[in-house]
Amino acid sequence: MRIVVIGGSGHIGTFLVPRLVRAGHEVVNISRGTSTAYTDAPEWARVRHVVADRERQDADGTFGATVTALEPDAVVDLVCFTLESATALVESLRGSGAHLVHCGSIWRYGKSRKLPIAEGSDSAEAPLDEYGIQKDRIARMLKQETASGGLVTTTIHPGHIVGPGWHPINPLGNLDPEVWTAIASGRPLRVPGSGTEMMHHVHADDLAQAFELAVEKRDAAAGEDFNVVAPTALSVRGYADIAAAWFGQTAHLESVTWDEFRAGTSEGHADASWGHLDRSQCFTIEKAKARLGYAPAYEPEQAVLESLRWLIDNGELELPNPLKV
The missing domain is CATH 3.90.25 (UDP-galactose 4-epimerase; domain 1)
Known part of the structure; x- marks a missing residue:
């Protein structure tokens, strides 16, 4: 597949992009071009890099066109933080046949009520800050988008990323x-x-594993959201x-x-x-294990x-x- 990774030079992309290349995918990394991966890997030599300032392009309404012009089979969005930005990307990709895998956050949940916290349950209160509120709104929008027959989407909610x-x-x-x-x-x-x-917490490579599985198991991941943390x-x-x-x-x-x-x-x-x-x-990973085969190493x-x-x-x-x- 041709996979476009938005923000692939950060914590998650450092491990995800080499994984995708090793799996035989064609990978395009969209970034501002101001940073490199945290650890080097030979697979980066086989990655196409596209420089784009998402914030600026979102403001002028062109970022979605930048992504769709690359004709992706899947898009992994690691740096989307507002409902408006996510909605614009969905509207651009709708009808393309692509699969959008979005990086959410466990901060879409507020204070714990029952442990472990599970997706789609009453295990936690509402999000507490604007970051969590936006991540929750994005996840809900993406789930509804797929349920209504639109773009195929998946949301991965990482814990405290470490590596x-x-x-x-x-x-x-x-x-x-x-x-x-x-x-x-x-x-x-x-x-x-x-x-x-x-x-x-969650190791960045375990998190990258979950994103890779979501991309490769599109049918199992379609319309779903997953909490991805350590065991x-x-x-x-x-x-x-x-x-x-x-x-x-x-x-x-x-x-x-x-x-x-x-x-x-x-x-x-x-x-x-x-x-x-x-x-x-504290979260359960049973859904990610059952649907995706997620098997954290750390x-x-x-x-x-x-x-x-x-x-x-x-x-x-x-x-x-x-x-x-």
Whole structure:
């Protein structure tokens, strides 16, 4: 198939594009041309690159034409964040026979009500922020589009994406490197909440696997949405315990109120922690396993460790103690 990947140079595309090439597909990557994949792979030499500024072309109504002119059998959209942008692409592709696979987010769900959270259930409350609201609206629009006989679509909802090349969401639900410093040195870690709050990561290559399966199993994926995460989720307490052991340490957690936590960190880190921990999410992947054959290779802690090792080895994270694993 000829597969057009929109935004293929980012987290997911770093693993997805080489997978698609290895599977024998013709791959076209649409990007702004300002970045490259996080890790190199020989398959990129066989990828056609098209430079396009989606935001600008969406504004002047030409982005859909840019995509359809490439005559794709499938389009994987990794960088769509508004209902208007998604609708414009659907309207351009409608009638082309292409299959649109959209990257959503588990933040289409709000606070957990029942665990694990399943697609199409009452397991979670409504989304909490504009990003999640838009992702939810897009997913609902795409599902209705296919149900009404229009464009064949599929939505993949990733968890907290982790892999070599970028910082993972840490045990406090943010990207503060000082959290890793405290864990590596055995210092007390100030934890807001109960410590039982859940976070659900996914390795970028496992996520890429799900996108590849959705493309190749069009009939099974048509009109569906899938939560794609690791086989298990991590609690704050469990995550900290596991991570401390990587450095030969024992986690020492100090329970604090949210006000106390906010007073001891930046506004951005505090807001990120609240966003992850207040949701306290854990998801089931049974639908993706049953319909697509999704088989994640990474437990969440394995994915985080791989990411952390890359950051340390590449001088992007300096810690007081070395990894012992």
